[in-house]
Amino acid sequence: MNNVKKLKLKSTRIMILSTLALGLTACSVGPDYVRTQTNAVSSFTRDVDSAAIQAGEPIATRVETDWWKAYQSEALNQVVDLALKNNPTIEAALANLKVAKANVRAQQGFFFPSVGAGYSGSRGNVGNYVSAPTSVVNGDSSYSLQTAQLSVGFTPDIFGLNRRQVESLKAQANSAQYQLDALKITVASNVIAAIMQEATLSEQFTAQQESVKLGLAQLVTARKLFSTGYFSRVDLANQESAYAATQQAGFAVKKALDQTRDLIAVLCGQYPSEALKLVELSAMKIPAHLPRAVPSQLVDQRPDVMAAEELVKAANAQIGVAVANMLPQFSIVAAMGGASNAINTLFAAGNPFWGVTGNLSQTVFDAGTLYFRKEAAEAATAQALAQYKATVLVAYQNVADTLYALEMDRQALDAALENEKALLAIATATKQQFDKGYAAEPAFQLVQQSYLSAKTARLQAQATYMGDTVALYQSLGGGWTRESSDAGAGKRD
Secondary structure, eight states, rough: OHHHHHHHHHHHHHHHHHHHHHHHOOOSOOOEEEEEEOOOOSSSSSSHHHHHHTTTTOSHHHHOOTGGGOOHHHHHHHHHHHHHHHEEEEEEHHHHHHHHHHHHHHHHGGGSEEEEEEEEEEEEOOOHHSSGGOOOTBBOEEEEEEEEEEEEEEEEOOTTTTHHHHHHHHHHHHHHHHHHHHHHHHHHHHHHHHHHHHHHHHHHHHHHHHHHHHHHHHHHHHHHHHHHTTSHHHHHHHHHHHHHHHHHHHHHHHHHHHHHHHHHHHHTOTTTOOOOOOGGGGGGOOSOOOOOOOOGGGGTTTTHHHHHHHHHHHHHHHHHHHHHHTTTEEEEEEEEEEESSSSSGSSTOOEEEEEEEEEEEOOOOOOTTHHHHHHHHHHOOOHHHHHEEEEHHHHHHHHHHHHHHHHHHHHHHHHHHHHHHHHHHHHHHHHHHHHHHHHHHHHHHHHHHHHHHHHHHHHHHHHHHHHHHHHHHTTTTTTTOOOTTTOOOOOOO
């Protein structure tokens, strides 16, 4: 009899081990992911980029992680670091990444058996009438029952359903990591652009205040000339209108300046009432050599492109999940324990028990539910692929737009600098003539006003061009590299 029990136990062990081995060596149904090939291009733009490359301008295949240091401002570096540490949207993205990683770990747990332990104790009395006479001891029909059990359940991954689920979740975790990278780039770019805008508006406001003072002096002069008969009422009204317009422009600049400071504070995770140490425009240098990435490498540098590709991978794995759900499902449950009227005799001779149950199920009819879930997964993959292609196209558009803007805005800045330089020379010469009495005061004031207007225009052109440089760094991937980005749940192939 003992030999029979040993044979049964051995057969059970063989069945369990065979099922485990089958689950470990089984294949994964559904299509394996194949990376989408994008069309090779030699240039971002129709002419500017190619000409620059042929002229021997520097080409960077990647951007430095802390690319904002190219502006050579320690104060700027400090504000960017503050934003990257305290921005609440980055905190939210970090939490989202933790969720994605935890989901991967949770799904990986299904590769292993689940073990459960249980214990129950009961005390009861069925009465002398219901109980068998032999169970009544000294007229007492009460009894105790103690049961302890250990159960092991396992679902072998025969057709790779769980592997595909894990593959999909890993891709989603990778996508979350790349989205975090993209968000950091966006926050850094927005902070730098806002700082440059604040510095420019600050200088514009200073120039505007000088214009207001000069406009008031011109108005005082016009009133004197009107009172002596040298100015008509129309001339005086024109000067009054010009002064009011100058004041109005100053209010607009001040409003934009205060709102930009609010934006910087919020981007840094601070309340608008916080007075942050900001940066002067003269303390930031335009990078001498701006990077130009090789077009074919853009898809490996832009985290938003990589995030979109991971979503394609995640959707593709769901096709395998849908196919696996259409195939037979296997499970095995084993249990062993003991039952007795006392805890100390739970596993005494005759009290232990055990059992093994294997299950096989196959859906026979579901009105097409599983089939259409597979079709839905295929359609979702096609949608993710289309979105990936759109993201790649937009990435190339971002770089092309920025390169065109850099070229045109650089020329506009050069023209603004020349105009400011020329008007400064005129203002200097006119002041010398005015000091010697060869130029009238209204003419001198008018030249000064023209110079201040040219200075303001140059500041605006400089801010626009510096903003273009920030946009270029952002469009090229902004310092993100594949080596520095690890989702912790599986790197991209």
